[in-house]
Amino acid sequence: MSLRPPVRVALAESVGALPRGAGLAYEPKFDGHRMVIFRDAGDVVLQARSGRIITAAFPDLVDAARQLPAGTVLDGEVVVWTGGRTDFAAVQGRAAATPVRARTLAVRLPASYAAFDLLAEDGRDLRPVRYERRRERLVAVLGALGPPLQPVPMTTDPQLAAVWYETLPEIGVEGLVIKRLDQPYKAGTRAWRKLRHTDTRDAMVVGFTGARSRPAALALVLPDDDTPVVSSPLAPPLRGQAGAALPEPVPGTGTAMAPGLGEVEYRRVPPRLMAEVAQGTTRHSLITVLRLRDAAEGDEEGLVPDKGADG
Incomplete structure (x- = not known):
């Protein structure tokens, strides 16, 4: 496949107000750990933001990702839900688990993966492709699978984004990520914007x-x-x-x-x-x-x- 770990991930710059204007997309920002999923013809590899390979810590996500077509690379956030909210302490416990403990924790604290980008499909590097098209293909790839692998919600309506921003913190969503529809995936660059409720x-x-x-x-x-x-x-x-x-x-x-x-x-x-x-x-x-x-x-x-x- 064209992309192999480690890959540098795209980043976001903090802003103080909700950006508005034509050609923008808004996504909820989940409170978890950044993770890139690689599915090749052999197996699945999970990479953290730092480039570290963390496959052994999330066997439940490895099992789910085996259903992806070979040549797929996803970027997203791994979260753990407890009591109807995302739980950063729980996901950090999962990420820090030894391989021996990982299987037990996968049952007790199952992980979910909120995918927000598709970096490769059928082995083709999609990073130069505009976000709008990558998003279409992301939904198509994950639509037939369902949880625990699912695309994050997205809207181009700033009014709906503002409602998300005000209401989703009650489930642990910390803010919004804003992207341009015509934007390629810029690895290692703060080309996206993020709006958080608090510093x-x-x-x-x-x-x-x-x-x-x-x-x-x-x-x-x-x-x-x-x-x-x-x-x-x-x-x-x-x-x-x-x-x-x-x-x-x-x-x-x-x-x-x-x-x-x-x-x-x-x-x-x-x-x-x-x-x-x-x-x-x-x-x-x-x-x-x-x-x-x-x-x-x-x-x-x-x-x-x-x-x-x-x-």
């Missing part, structure tokens, strides 16, 4: 720097990504709270990008603690931890990030 987001704590009793900063995984980043230094009250809440570290260290410092080393912990963070408009802007909370209730024993998640 705050939930992130999974996967490690810390400094002393465990009073950590200096936290290593975090943000929605739509799988590569840890380091927060700005914690405020003094949060250092004590984090020290009391952090799980016991697991063997080994990771490295992650810290704004202004570059790559730094951190101690790894199981993904059991969430942080509400304020983030700038780019991935490597300052990330400030506002508060901490427990991850969703559930049996997370054994969910330890694999070494590949260290970026």
Whole structure:
């Protein structure tokens, strides 16, 4: 097939108001992990945004993707639904699962895949093709399959998009992605736009720097990504709270990008603690931890990030 992993994914630039005008398409932005699905004549490969291969973590999606025609490559978001809402803690637990635990978690926390682009069909690279045509082919490819592989909703009506923006947060949708109908798929470029309700987001704590009793900063995984980043230094009250809440570290260290410092080393912990963070408009802007909370209730024993998640 023409496309093989890893591929660079298209990205979105944050905007402060809903873009309007002719030739625009609007999609809900789900709160999960970016994933590219490759289906070739042999089998299925799953790739995270970073390029890391995560096939073993999602055996349920692998089984579903085997129904795709050979030569198909999808771009989208993997989510886990709990209580009628997308659950980032749950999907991060799935992404961090060891291969031994992955099958059990696939039954208890089944994944869904919200596909928003078709990068290849029948082995043909569709990235140079306008979005409007790629969308038509995406719906045609997935229409006969149904969940857990399904296309995200899309509209060209800005009034309906505004209704989505106001109503869908109750199911965990964090905003909208806006694309031009005539646009090719621009890998590695912020050619799309995204409108989020707030500058705050939930992130999974996967490690810390400094002393465990009073950590200096936290290593975090943000929605739509799988590569840890380091927060700005914690405020003094949060250092004590984090020290009391952090799980016991697991063997080994990771490295992650810290704004202004570059790559730094951190101690790894199981993904059991969430942080509400304020983030700038780019991935490597300052990330400030506002508060901490427990991850969703559930049996997370054994969910330890694999070494590949260290970026």
